[in-house]
Each structure stands twice: as structure tokens, then as C-alpha cells.
Amino acid sequence: MKNVLKILAVGMTVFFLSSCGETSDDQLVVYSGRSQALVNPLVEDFKEQTGIDIEVRYGNDAELLAVMSEEGDQSPADIYWANTTGALANASQQGKLVALPDSLTSKPASYTSSSGEWIPVTVRFRTLAYNTDAIDKEDLPTSVMDLATMDEFEGRVGWTPTYSSFYDFITTMRLLEGEDTAKQWLEGMKALNPKSYSSNTPMVQAVAAGEIDIALTNHYYILRMLEGGAEGEYEDHEEYGESGPDSNADIATYHFETGDVGNLALVTGAAQLKTANDAKKVQRFLSFLLSQQAQEFAAQSVHEYPVIRGVELPGYMLNAEDALELSPEYDYEQLKQLEGTLNLLREAGLI
Structure with a gap:
């Protein structure tokens, strides 16, 4: 290190x-x-x-x-x-x-x-973005852990395995669910042939465009697509194009069950x-x-x-109190345990 x-x-x-x-x-x-x-x-x-x-x-x-x-x-x-x-x-x-x-x-x-x-x-929250034209939210899993077993999404899933928030997500999964479970989840996700993105904005755009059906992301990237603003991307038209945000874009936020690591704060x-x-x-x-x-x-x-x-x-x-309720409780200091996560991602061939 x-x-x-x-x-x-x-x-x-x-x-x-x-x-x-x-x-x-x-x-x-x-x-x-x-x-x-x-x-x-x-x-x-x-x-x-x-x-x-x-x-x-x-x-x-x-x-x-x-x-x-x-x-x-x-x-x-x-x-x-x-x-x-x-x-x-x-x-x-x-x-x-x-x-x-x-x-x-x-x-x-x-x-x-x-x-x-x-x-x-x-605070940002992990969430699932989905294409509203292609997916009925009733068909989405109650836990992010079950996503890795859903063959119907093969080739239609997006993720950002080299992004810092994804590292924090996997680190917390390791701590809450166990090292072996986290490894199995990564292997299951790889078997779905997901599309990897270097950052969240193009991935969210791909969901809205129908290039993929679902994507693991942070909540605010979806809101940027729908409402604009945020971190210079819309203002400079570099990520969203000259048309800017679109409140009618075919994309929405899906929350997993309360306490699920897929809703991580x-x-x-x-x-x-x-x-x-x-x-x-x-x-x-x-x-x-x-x-x-x-x-x-x-x-x-x-x-x-x-x-x-x-x-x-x-x-x-979403109301702040309701958003917090969705996330599992964990000690934020534990996210310093990054090396184990990086080793796991290396073993999976993701970094």
C-alpha cells in the first residue's frame, strides 16, 4: 500500500x-x-x-x-x-x-x-437505478445480495467496480455479510456479465437510454439525470449534453429492504x-x-x-429520516479496512 x-x-x-x-x-x-x-x-x-x-x-x-x-x-x-x-x-x-x-x-x-x-x-446512499420502460420494480429483488442470482439480468446490469463508493460498498458487505459471502456475491455478479463503467454518470445515462436495465449507483446520480445541477457536470454540459436534465427520463430509484447493504449510507x-x-x-x-x-x-x-x-x-x-432507516448500521471508521476489499476485487479480476 x-x-x-x-x-x-x-x-x-x-x-x-x-x-x-x-x-x-x-x-x-x-x-x-x-x-x-x-x-x-x-x-x-x-x-x-x-x-x-x-x-x-x-x-x-x-x-x-x-x-x-x-x-x-x-x-x-x-x-x-x-x-x-x-x-x-x-x-x-x-x-x-x-x-x-x-x-x-x-x-x-x-x-x-x-x-x-x-x-x-x-451523506449519499447506495441504490439501484432501473429503466422504467423495461423493468417493473415489482420484479426487482428485496436484497442486493439476491441480485447476483438473477440470470434474467445477464448482460443488462451496470456497475462501477473501480470507483471509491463501490469499494466502500464491498468493504461494508465484507464486514456485515462475511468475506466468503462477499466473494460469492462478486462471483455471481461476474457471471451475469455486467457492463463496467469508470464512473456513475455514463452508467446512469446508459440506464435511461435502455442500453442496460439496472445499475448499482449512488442516489444523487439519478437525481442529476432527472433534476440537473451537481458537481459541475450539468452546468458544463460535459456529461449530460446540451439538452441538460430530463425529468421524464426513463429512469427511477429503487430501494432494497430496510437495513440492506444495498441501501448503504x-x-x-x-x-x-x-x-x-x-x-x-x-x-x-x-x-x-x-x-x-x-x-x-x-x-x-x-x-x-x-x-x-x-x-x-x-x-x-426521500425524507432524510426515512433514508437513514433504509441503511444498515455500521461504524464508518471500519471503511479503513480497504486492503481486504482490494485483494478481493483483484482475485475477482475486477481491478
Whole structure:
């Protein structure tokens, strides 16, 4: 794993050198695994409200962890804003994070960290997208575990086996259902000859176009297809095309039975790094991410679920309490157990 991180770091060094100059001691530096379309508006609002300058450096979670490992104690980073709690748990395990005060960790209503070293920021849920023209939802399985046995979907299933949220899904499956069961599920899914995608957006498009019938994805990708917005994709017309979202697209969300791993809650979060220069400023920014303003922006613009109470959701989103009820309970810190998942996926020939 250390070798992988070093390799990733080489590529990221070029990126950082091209995007950053010298960092002022008065400036907060955020390493963000979240996209610019979500992060930039919130950062600009925070800067305007507080006068605190912030520089954001972007990359995926693995790349950012690699860079921080290479930089060591000399890292300019103050905050790590991660796309997955698995990455935060790994950063904690590597001794990169500090314990946060109760004034911060008590703000979220749920999805909290057992380590106390990071705060949840938003929540996404695993789900099944299906083509409404081709599939009657009554014919879909009550559990994602049964999907691997349904020969009628051979060649008509989509998944993203190299995507970080899929890793978290399989990691939790291993922990909740057992290593052997997870391995059997992967073997069963492979036998269905699924179509693999590098990311969720083209896969969801394939469902709506009738190229496949069903796909394992996160809830908000379906909402992007139907409602637009989110993470720069619709605004730039790069993923959805010039026509933008289509509320009448032949696609819908299917939830498995309550407590099923197919409904898994996946949490994004942020943490203060040990290399931070000004803890007060860092914690002020983390507190802002848990504010009504920031949480409503995430829900309204990115279709992700808030982690505090009292946030108004768009009418097309499932009630937050009902969504949480669907997910199995698990310790988000456990997602650091990624190596076993990667080994399983390697054995299955998926990565």
C-alpha cells in the first residue's frame, strides 16, 4: 500500500506545483477530494463572511493521502475534506488528524465519527437505478445480495467496480455479510456479465437510454439525470449534453429492504490536520460546513443529504429520516479496512 501511495504522489506533485504558489501562514489550505462545483461556492461564502483567505487543492482521496504522506510534517495542508470516510479513517490511522472539540462533534445529528477526529458533512446512499420502460420494480429483488442470482439480468446490469463508493460498498458487505459471502456475491455478479463503467454518470445515462436495465449507483446520480445541477457536470454540459436534465427520463430509484447493504449510507467528511497552523480558523471553517447555509446548499445544489436537523430538502428527495432507516448500521471508521476489499476485487479480476 505504501508503494501505491508513493506512485500516486509523484503524479500529484506535478499537479500541485502547477496550481499553487507559496502559502501564507494566514491562509487556510484545504486538500479536497470533493469537486470544485460543491466546494468553491461554500469557500467563497466563508471568505466573504469571515475575511479568512482559503486556498483549495483538489485531487481524489487516494491522491491526497499520498501527497500528505510525501509532504509529512512540512505539508501546508490545514484541512482534509474527503469524499469518503474510509479515506478519513486511513488518515486517522496514519496519525494525520487531531481530536476535535465537543463543540464541533456534537453538531451533527447522526453519521458521527467514533474517533472524534472528523466531522460528517454530507451523506449519499447506495441504490439501484432501473429503466422504467423495461423493468417493473415489482420484479426487482428485496436484497442486493439476491441480485447476483438473477440470470434474467445477464448482460443488462451496470456497475462501477473501480470507483471509491463501490469499494466502500464491498468493504461494508465484507464486514456485515462475511468475506466468503462477499466473494460469492462478486462471483455471481461476474457471471451475469455486467457492463463496467469508470464512473456513475455514463452508467446512469446508459440506464435511461435502455442500453442496460439496472445499475448499482449512488442516489444523487439519478437525481442529476432527472433534476440537473451537481458537481459541475450539468452546468458544463460535459456529461449530460446540451439538452441538460430530463425529468421524464426513463429512469427511477429503487430501494432494497430496510437495513440492506444495498441501501448503504456513505458519508463525506472533513478533518483538521496535525500540520494546521491555526486551529481556531480551521475549526471555524469546519463549523461553517455544518451550518444551515452550507447544509442547505449541499442538499439543494448537489442532492446530497444533510447531517444536521432542520434542513429543507427538495421535494423530489426521500425524507432524510426515512433514508437513514433504509441503511444498515455500521461504524464508518471500519471503511479503513480497504486492503481486504482490494485483494478481493483483484482475485475477482475486477481491478
